[in-house]
Amino acid sequence: MGRSPIVSVKVMLLTLTVVVAVGVVPLLVEGGRILKEADQAVHPQNFFGGMGGLGGVVPFPGAGAGAGGFGSTPGIGSSVFCTFPSLGCVRVQPTNPGAGAGQLNSRSTPRHQRRRVLRRMTAVCISNLIQKCNSLSHIKQIQSHLITAGLFQYSFSSHRTKLLELTAISFYGELSYATLIFNYIEHPLTNDWNAIIRGHAQSPTPQMALTCFLDMLRAPQKIDALTCSFALKACARALAKIEADLIHCQVIRSGFKADVLLQTTLLDVYAKVGEFGDAQKVFDEMARRDIASWNALICGMAQGSFPNEALGLFYRICGMGLRANEITVLGALSACSQMGALKEGDKVWGYIKERGLDTNVIVCNAVIDMYGKCGFVDKAYDVFRNMRCDKTIITWNTMIMGFAMHGHAVEAIELLEEMGRVGIRCDQLSYLGALCACNHAGLVEEGYQLFNSMEVKGVTRNIKHYGTVVDLLGRAGRLKEAYDIINSMSILPDTVLWQTLLGACKTYGNVEMAEIASRRLVEMGSDSCGDFVLLSNIYATFGRWSDVGRVREAMKIRDVKKVPGFSYTEVDGVLHKFVNGDQSHPSWQEIYAKLDEIMHKIREHGYVPGTRFVLHDIGEEDKEYALSYHSEKLAVAFALLNTSQDTPIQVIKNLRICVDCHAVIKFVSKVYNREIIVRDRARFHRFKEGACSCRDYW
DNA sequence: CTAGGGTTAG
Secondary structure, eight states, rough: OOOHHHHHHHHHHHHHHHHHHHHHHHHHHOOOOOOOOOOOOOHHHHHHHHTTTSOSSOOOHHHHHHHHHOOOOOTTTTTOOOOOGGTTTOOOOOOOOOOHHHHOOTTTTHHHHHHHHHHHHHHHHHHHHHHHHOOOHHHHHHHHHHHTTOOOTTTHHHHHEEEEEHHSSSSTHHHHHHHHHHHHHOOOHHHHHHHHHHHHHHSSSHHHHEEEEEOOOSSOOOOOOOHHHHHHHHHHHHHHHHHHHHHHHHHTHHHHTTTTTHHHHHHHHHHTOHHHHHHHHHHHHOOOHHHHHHHHHHHHHHHOOOOHHHHHHHHHHHHHHHHOOOOHHHHHHHHHHHHHHHHHHHHHHHHHTTTTTTGGGHHHHHHHHHHHTOOOOOHHHHHHHHHSSSSHHHHHHHHHHHHHHOOOOHHHHHHHHHHHHOOOOOOOOHHHHHHHHHHHHOOOHHHHHHHHHHHTTTHHHHHHHHHHHHHHHHTTTTTHHHHHHHHHHHOOHHHHHHHHHHHHHHHHHHHHHHHHHHHHHHTTTOOOOHHHHHHHHHHTTTOOOOHHHHHHHHHHTTTTTTOOOEEEEEETEEEEEEETTTOOOTEEEEEHHHHHHHHHHHTTTOOOGGGGTTTTOOOOOGGGGGGOHHHHHHHHHHHHSSSOOTTTTEEESOOOOOOOHHHHHHHHHHHHHHEEEOOOSSEEEEETEEEEEEOOOO
């Protein structure tokens, strides 16, 4: 650097005085109090603007006051020193207290050595100060000190970086301020870049991290493994596939391929952006894998709707003798919940207890959720009551939600009340759970009251609360009230809300309101098949065929999307998946024959096909399979063929169960004397002796 | 001296 000798000397002198000040001040400031919490910091512009980039020929902030305020230091004379107004309470301890002052005063010590000692002491003191920072004001004060003392640009760059990091990522920091500071650094080091990229990566705008990453590639400073790691995190959050590939290339080019941690991040990112093939490939090519790498793959698969793969990996780990940890079992549990695989879930729970992982709340929460989603609230409740660790709000909410899914409204409300009694503040989700419970149990008045009491209890209602209460009132036929609620909302209604109302309109044959709801949906650009189907169904019920045709035409023009329905059932640990009218199963002919037999048999017991529900609700090509070959019916037929009389049949469906299937399965439970448990998108249906636990209200 | 994997939702 081309610094003139004069400036260097000045800088050195200043450095020295600061060293003296900060190095010896501990004795002075110990036991002091915070004098000022105000923003004492000086805006960087004020320094850099007037300094011509030379750094630090400006007096310290508070230098004069400091000298007077704390007095001079014995043995050092009347040196100027910096006081850090709001850090006055901080205990600053040099690594070797006592020795410092002695060494400084010793005339026998050569000057250069004295300087080194002083510098080290300053560094240690500033490090200590940085560790004690707990507000932006603190950061700003130390930063401005470094700036005014000329230590910012070059000498104390590691401290500068640390401060930048705090500004960019700590909870009290401020990313915009960090960026401002960063822009004043003449030659940012890799770690400065990393701090900024990391800050952006965890901010609400992760794309910015990628912009920074690209800037950095063009800058002289080289990227390191951490840079890639933070940038990859940003990709995961921004769902940026192409950028992830780009960074992957950089990882290879820069020779970081052997870095296990980085490879794990990479694999995690691929899984999170939905590139499971790439995730698997990264995993396969890893030279070394530890438990975290396995976890990333397992959790990625579980969350990316490959639950059976995830569970398979879990068993592979166990077989290999690798020690699964909390996170591994969380992935496995999530897979079990998705598939409703109770037996597997039981095994995982056994494993958890065996390994003592049940002292982790998050694991316990996941177990409660798993038992709930596998159809066994009682077991969930058992786990809930006998936990070996403290419950969190999520534990309570998960349990309430579990009760809700099974239509156990009384239990859910009791739990909500118990929360209040034991001093846990119910949040939005607690109320949502209880509301859902009322909705599923048909407790209209209770649910409505709960909804109305929320404001009083200081819990803000969100779109999902509105959704639930509109559903609740709509199902009860109180369409006008539901409609009024939508209109009086302080937040903007979304498509789901109008869809809910539309569904209720269909149930109660209210054409006028259905048209209002449909119009809103079209305005909002809905292209979901269900909306059109519902309206078309309502017209059909009233025989308004020309309107039906109009809606169908609109569907064609808009190319509406249809979510394919599918159902799972498990036989001997193997999962069998069926879609509507499925003929891909190896024994499909046998299954269809069984289904025909079923339909024939239940007809003798009084079943009447619910033709009015199919009317026109699907496209022409599906018509022949319309009702009889819905995926849940196929799954039930298959299970009847392949399971023994005494085991309950379990079916999991991704959509809501249709009216006809519901009726059919009720008959099957009676005629074949089997218990059948169906989990649909929203809740559980437990069919037994011709009745369903939802009491036909869903 | 700072890196990777994680629980509830109409």
